[in-house]
Amino acid sequence: MARAVSSRRKIGFTILGWIVGFLIFFPILWTIIASFKTEAEAIAVPPSFINFDWTLENYITVNTRSDYPLHVMNSVVISVGSTILALCIAIPAAWAFAFSPTKRTKDVLMWMLSTKMLPAVGVLVPIYLLFRDWGLLDTRTGLVFVLCMINLPIIIWMLYTYFREIPVDILEAARMDGASLPKEVAYVLLPMAVPGIASTMLLNIILAWNEAFWTLNLTASNAAPLTAFIASYSSPEGLFWAKLSAASTLAIAPILIMGWFSQKQLVRGLTFGAVK
Amino acid sequence: MATDHTRTAARWMTAPSIILLLAWMIIPLAMTLYFSTLRYNLLMPGMEIFVGFENYAYFLTEPAFITAFFNTLIMVGSVLFITVCGGTLLAILMDQPFWGQTIVRLLVIAPFFVMPVVSALVWKNLLMHPVNGLFAFMAQSIGIEPFDFLGQAPLASIILIVSWQWLPFATLILLTALQSLDQEQQEAAEMDGAGIFSKFFYITLPHLSRAITVVILIETIFLLSVFAEILVTTNGGPGNASTTLTYLVYVKALLQFDVGSASAGGIVAVILANIVAFFLIRILGKNLDK
Numbered sequence: 292m293a294r295a296v297s298s299r300r301k302i303g304f305t306i307l308g309w310i311v312g313f314l315i316f317f318p319i320l321w322t323i324i325a326s327f328k329t330e331a332e333a334i335a336v337p338p339s340f341i342n343f344d345w346t347l348e349n350y351i352t353v354n355t356r357s358d359y360p361l362h363v364m365n366s367v368v369i370s371v372g373s374t375i376l377a378l379c380i381a382i383p384a385a386w387a388f389a390f391s392p393t394k395r396t397k398d399v400l401m402w403m404l405s406t407k408m409l410p411a412v413g414v415l416v417p418i419y420l421l422f423r424d425w426g427l428l429d430t431r432t433g434l435v436f437v438l439c440m441i442n443l444p445i446i447i448w449m450l451y452t453y454f455r456e457i458p459v460d461i462l463e464a465a466r467m468d469g470a471s472l473p474k475e476v477a478y479v480l481l482p483m484a485v486p487g488i489a490s491t492m493l494l495n496i497i498l499a500w501n502e503a504f505w506t507l508n509l510t511a512s513n514a515a516p517l518t519a520f521i522a523s524y525s526s527p528e529g530l531f532w533a534k535l536s537a538a539s540t541l542a543i544a545p546i547l548i549m550g551w552f553s554q555k556q557l558v559r560g561l562t563f564g565a566v567k
Numbered sequence: 568m569a570t571d572h573t574r575t576a577a578r579w580m581t582a583p584s585i586i587l588l589l590a591w592m593i594i595p596l597a598m599t600l601y602f603s604t605l606r607y608n609l610l611m612p613g614m615e616i617f618v619g620f621e622n623y624a625y626f627l628t629e630p631a632f633i634t635a636f637f638n639t640l641i642m643v644g645s646v647l648f649i650t651v652c653g654g655t656l657l658a659i660l661m662d663q664p665f666w667g668q669t670i671v672r673l674l675v676i677a678p679f680f681v682m683p684v685v686s687a688l689v690w691k692n693l694l695m696h697p698v699n700g701l702f703a704f705m706a707q708s709i710g711i712e713p714f715d716f717l718g719q720a721p722l723a724s725i726i727l728i729v730s731w732q733w734l735p736f737a738t739l740i741l742l743t744a745l746q747s748l749d750q751e752q753q754e755a756a757e758m759d760g761a762g763i764f765s766k767f768f769y770i771t772l773p774h775l776s777r778a779i780t781v782v783i784l785i786e787t788i789f790l791l792s793v794f795a796e797i798l799v800t801t802n803g804g805p806g807n808a809s810t811t812l813t814y815l816v817y818v819k820a821l822l823q824f825d826v827g828s829a830s831a832g833g834i835v836a837v838i839l840a841n842i843v844a845f846f847l848i849r850i851l852g853k854n855l856d857k
Contacts, residue, residue: 316674
């Protein structure tokens with residue numbers, strides 16, 4: 292607010308703001324704390340908050356579980372792979388929509404968005420059966436493809452809203468100077484589009500990393516990413532809270548950090564440019 | 568600027584994405600439609616016969632469907648109510664100047680980035696567990712009997728978990744919208760003697776209305792597909808107490824292998840989602856014209 296705010300008011304909001312922030316963040320903080328406890332301490336009543344023997348034991352156990360690196364790799368390959376694949380398909384399309392719009396461009400974009408609203412269960416059965424017949428169940432290839440398809444509309448839309456802000460005059464100037472289409476893209480468009488492409492990429496890696504419908508239903512073990520690995524802790528016999536916490540902390544930390552950096556893009560991407 | 572040359576190029580550039588999305592949408596959906604008219608169970612291969620609308624008749628009259636339908640409505644409705652109201656209040660709070668604002672904002676939006684499986688398991692075990700959970704300990708220390716959240720009130724507990732995940736989303740979007748609010752208008756209103764409440768109802772809320780609409784519609788799309796949270800906490804139970812439409816279709820398809828029923832359920836879910844999507848597309852379409 293532009294006017295001077297009384298400092299008493301500011302102190303009040305500071306206290307209120309921090310309490311609310313702490314409460315909302317608490318489940319995550321509690322998970323991080325629990326990840327440094329022993330299994331006995333993690334389920335102890337009354338629980339200890341800081342005064343316990345901090346241990347890295349859980350992180351070591353999780354990391355030495357023979358299949359853990361595989362699941363991490365699966366998560367990385369699937370989220371990054373599907374995003375890059377989708378970007379390769381989306382960049383030319385978004386470029387064309389933004390710079391050579393036709394009468395139908397708007398309808399096409401709206402239609403693309405509408406495919407995103409198709410509920411996953413509507414196509415679960417055929418996708419499952421097709422994947423079974425084609426031997427794609429529990430493969431990274433299959434998941435990369437599925438996640439690419441479900442995020443493609445968001446990617447095209449995000450890129451479109453970024454590309455639309457690039458001034459057309461510059462492209463025309465380049466064309467006047469005799470730049471061919473590939474040159475126009477490489478030397479004029481891409482440098483200006485890189486920030487938009489980067490934030491689109493970031494948001495979609497986050498979405499793909501956390502995706503938990505297809506990753507749980509189409510994988511069993513070989514291609515199971517961290518979502519499925521952590522879901523395996525839900526079985527009643529697997530009540531290892533400290534290890535669950537350590538695995539969870541490791542799974543959310545990179546995404547949390549990426550997410551914090553892409554706050555603004557998140558709003559834009561998830562509202563398809565409706566709120567900026 | 569569109570010469571014939573660029574127009575042809577544009578067509579080639581958009582073709583792959585259009586063809587892929589078209590195939591992705593039409594082929595599986597057509598298959599779902601086709602399967603939904605068959606009696607088709609994966610445990611009895613080769614026994615498929617055409618039964619017309621029988622699957623729909625079964626699915627729609629089944630008690631599990633009625634329960635799942637209302638559970639879905641209750642869950643989506645409650646989460647929307649909590650996140651929109653809470654998100655508006657939080658956004659207003661985050662918009663006030665205070666010390667450490669940037670850090671608090673990071674803390675508030677953090678839950679959105681936690682993968683659904685993790686948030687569900689953390690809430691289920693570390694917080695809501697009736698014996699060892701933190702809530703049980705807190706209840707005991709003030710002398711209340713610990714409550715078995717997921718056993719006694721499964722749907723409400725899932726609503727709580729999902730709301731926690733989506734509150735940051737609503738807050739972030741409403742905060743972004745709030746930041747474009749005209750300060751001078753606010754100050755003018757203040758000079759005219761408008762109190763906090765009249766300022767909120769006559770200036771802030773109308774300004775936020777479009778952002779709120781967007782939040783409601785987008786959250787609805789995602790909330791209709793909530794799956795992992797139910798899978799790892801209650802498995803839809805006890806009984807069908809926390810089964811939603813999405814979860815019911817999953818049970819039919821991948822646990823009971825009843826392809827016919829599951830497909831009919833899938834089509835029902837598609838129709839419901841389309842009703843929501845219809846409004847969303849219209850609002851976003853209007854927005855694009857500006």
